[in-house]
């Protein structure tokens with residue numbers, strides 16, 4: 001690893017030589033958190049994003065993790081989903097099914113289903129209701145600081161514009177304080193209709209990891225992590241600041257290339 005475990009402005013940074021190294025480190029991190037959650041609570045409640053993240057999770061499907069992880073105790077949620085059919089190439093569910101769910105023995109009924117034939121508004125409402133039921137039965141913990149669900153781990157990607165989940169820069173969705181899940185119908189990145197966790201839910205998680213590769217995201221990484229003045233405080237990725245939880249950024253050297261003070265060792 002080029003740089004590991006560096007603390008910067010309340011975030012741990014793990015910077016990797018390449019995507020392969022990042023993928024190995026990410027698999028180990030997820031497997032360790034899964035083990036700790038299952039030991040403590042009997043289950044592992046994991047929320048996933050789509051995009052490049054799923055391919056970067058590929059090493060989890062390989063030895064030793066395919067055999068050592070207690071997949072039967074996993075529950076899968078979506079940090080965001082695009083409102084298209086589950087078989088559409090834009091669907092985060094399809095991406096995850098092809099890249100992860102079809103390769104490891106996660107229990108089908110433990111994968112939360114988003115209603116892809118409803119409106120975005122109804123799908124968000126149904127999804128939040130389903131999460132509330134699982135909070136009641138303690139499949140998902142509850143935050144001590146508010147009544148939000150406390151996921152064991154939320155995995156986020158980040159777009160070149162600094163968006164995370166479907167929380168886009170300058171969008172009113174960033175101001176949502178009450179709902180756990182909300183919807184948008186005007187995403188600047190297609191497809192336009194999406195549902196997404198809100199910031200209060202993301203910031204209530206026990207662990208959040210933001211996983212980013214590629215030089216086209218280096219500017220956004222810099223704005224999200226470095227001290228660059230008040231304008232950047234509203235960048236969605238920078239607004240990810242779990243109150244009681246731990247935040248780790250998984251980067252490759254290209255994505256980290258514009259960070260101030262990042263000294264890469266061999």
Ligand SMILES: O=C1O[C@H](COP(=O)(O)O)[C@@H](O)[C@H](O)[C@H]1O
Pocket residue numbers: 049050051052053080081082092156157158159160163164165166189
């Ligand atoms: O639209 C989305 O974009 C982000 C980032 O995707 P990436 O391919 O640039 O990594 C993703 O995390 C989110 O889930 C997705 O809906």
